[in-house]
Amino acid sequence: MDKRREFKIAFLLAAIFAGFYFLPVGQARFDGSVTEALELTKWYAREHVILCLLPAFWIAGAIGAFVSQTSVMRYLGPKANKLVAYGVASVSGTILAVCSCTVLPLFAGIYRMGAGLGPATAFLYSGPAINALAIILTARILGMPLGLGRAIGAILFSVIIGLIMAFLFRREEQNKHANAVAMPEDNDGRPLRVTAAFFATMLGILIFANWGGGDSGSGFFGAVYSIKWHLTAGFAVLFGIELWRWYAIHPARILIVAALTATAALTLPTVPSVPFLVGTLGLVWLTAGRSDEAGDWFDQSWTFAKQILPLLFAGVLVAGLLLGRPGHEGLIPSEWINSAVGGNTIGANLFASVAGAFMYFATLTEIPILQGLIGNGMGSGPALALLLAGPALSLPNMLVINSVMGPRKTTVYVILVIIMATLSGWGFGALFT
Amino acid sequence: MKDIKVLGTGCKKCQMLAETAEQAAKEMAIEYSLEKVTDLNAIMSYGVMFTPALVIDGEVKVAGKVPSIEAIQKLLA
Numbered sequence: 001m002d003k004r005r006e007f008k009i010a011f012l013l014a015a016i017f018a019g020f021y022f023l024p025v026g027q028a029r030f031d032g033s034v035t036e037a038l039e040l041t042k043w044y045a046r047e048h049v050i051l052c053l054l055p056a057f058w059i060a061g062a063i064g065a066f067v068s069q070t071s072v073m074r075y076l077g078p079k080a081n082k083l084v085a086y087g088v089a090s091v092s093g094t095i096l097a098v099c100s101c102t103v104l105p106l107f108a109g110i111y112r113m114g115a116g117l118g119p120a121t122a123f124l125y126s127g128p129a130i131n132a133l134a135i136i137l138t139a140r141i142l143g144m145p146l147g148l149g150r151a152i153g154a155i156l157f158s159v160i161i162g163l164i165m166a167f168l169f170r171r172e173e174q175n176k177h178a179n180a181v182a183m184p185e186d187n188d189g190r191p192l193r194v195t196a197a198f199f200a201t202m203l204g205i206l207i208f209a210n211w212g213g214g215d216s217g218s219g220f221f222g223a224v225y226s227i228k229w230h231l232t233a234g235f236a237v238l239f240g241i242e243l244w245r246w247y248a249i250h251p252a253r254i255l256i257v258a259a260l261t262a263t264a265a266l267t268l269p270t271v272p273s274v275p276f277l278v279g280t281l282g283l284v285w286l287t288a289g290r291s292d293e294a295g296d297w298f299d300q301s302w303t304f305a306k307q308i309l310p311l312l313f314a315g316v317l318v319a320g321l322l323l324g325r326p327g328h329e330g331l332i333p334s335e336w337i338n339s340a341v342g343g344n345t346i347g348a349n350l351f352a353s354v355a356g357a358f359m360y361f362a363t364l365t366e367i368p369i370l371q372g373l374i375g376n377g378m379g380s381g382p383a384l385a386l387l388l389a390g391p392a393l394s395l396p397n398m399l400v401i402n403s404v405m406g407p408r409k410t411t412v413y414v415i416l417v418i419i420m421a422t423l424s425g426w427g428f429g430a431l432f433t
Numbered sequence: 434m435k436d437i438k439v440l441g442t443g444c445k446k447c448q449m450l451a452e453t454a455e456q457a458a459k460e461m462a463i464e465y466s467l468e469k470v471t472d473l474n475a476i477m478s479y480g481v482m483f484t485p486a487l488v489i490d491g492e493v494k495v496a497g498k499v500p501s502i503e504a505i506q507k508l509l510a
Contacts, residue, residue: 069483069497102484104442108473109482291501307445400442400473 033330040320050273055206056136061301089119090158093127103127118166126158128391153424204235257282315365323372338377344429352382353421356390381429389421435465440476441485450485457505
């Protein structure tokens with residue numbers, strides 16, 4: 001018998017037993033928090049999964065399957081124009097960092113074999129913040145200003161951090177290994193306008209299906225809101241045609257899915273989630289199991305869904321338990337949050353940046369956690385600071401970065417991230433209160 | 434004897450690739466050794482930026498995706 005293994009099991013059993021033995025059931029705060037956790041998770045399940053998360057997974061999957069990542073890396077290679085390299089590094093996270101686990105190898109690759117320290121750190125800072133899923137979910141749950149602030153702040157300050165890093169360590173930029181980089185083979189040359197039009201169609205569906213503004217809204221936003229489902233349906237028709245023309249999916253099968261979706265929409269006009277779900281399942285039926293690009297697209301999307309959904313829902317449960325829904329309290333008292341990160345002082349922004357830099361957020365869980373913090377009185381400035389420093393850094397990834405570029409550069413990088421996140425949060429908080 | 438290495442920092446896709454590669458080799462009933470390379474610097478020494486990657490007999494065969502069992506078996510043959 002393996003003694004260490006048995007001890008581990010015994011310890012685990014004892015811990016679970018002790019947990020239940022001392023479980024504070026019946027105390028108002030604890031019971032309230034459990035309710036909050038369940039309510040928050042229910043709200044996510046109802047409001048965000050079908051109309052927002054599912055299409056977002058398809059879009060992320062399409063980025064992985066249809067966008068040539070090799071062509072992007074060409075601008076980050078050792079011979080790349082430096083100016084171009086900074087620009088590309090700061091925005092390419094949108095398509096390169098669809099999965100958080102790809103950020104570190106790409107960072108190390110750009111640093112060692114590509115454009116060098118500056119662009120590599122620029123990519124490392126902006127990548128996790130501007131991947132497609134993160135932007136969509138931030139804008140949807142935390143609101144447009146924070147979503148845009150996050151994207152723009154990440155891009156802008158990543159270039160600044162990269163330039164400062166490159167300047168500080170300009171003498172140490174070592175000779176590049178003349179390593180041949182192993183690249184995934186390129187897609188067959190689908191014209192760029194085709195790919196662009198396909199993504200625009202998917203974004204159209206996502207944006208109009210999620211168009212907010214309420215029934216009382218007037219003017220442009222209200223007008224769009226009143227016909228949002230017609231617009232969504234229009235984009236869906238276009239989407240079907242594109243699937244047939246560009247991705248060689250049999251038109252008869254597409255028509256079957258379209259007919260089912262339309263039937264669902266006409267019989268249940270007040271529950272738009274149902275036709276949307278029918279359409280999504282139809283897309284699964286059209287793409288799953290094929291051995292061509294469309295099949296690859298499904299595989300990638302399904303991988304994202306498998307990877308992210310369990311983590312996100314665990315994150316939502318924990319966030320609900322600790323912080324409650326907006327306007328309600330969880331386990332952590334609101335005053336604590338208010339005194340640490342309320343308002344928009346430099347101190348609050350700095351605290352949020354430092355906490356975010358060391359804390360580990362599993363993919364996208366920063367969003368429900370921030371939602372809880374904001375509901376408990378966190379200012380919008382510190383919220384942005386946490387959004388910028390949080391996913392970019394964590395204790396575990398500091399260790400990896402350290403093994404790639406050494407303790408001196410890592411320390412400087414961490415300090416720069418904290419300073420930049422603090423400043424952008426402070427500026428944002430002053431603009432939007 | 435095929436020397437199979439799976440490069441990846443330990444994310445889900447890397448585990449998937451290791452499992453698929455192992456299954457592919459077992460089905461072919463060939464002699465093989467499978468090793469997971471998780472150290473980032475070791476991964477870089479292969480010139481790989483897109484993980485997971487599959488290395489057979491010291492040569493990078495696949496980078497950035499998880500191929501099907503059949504595709505891996507073609508590479509092993």
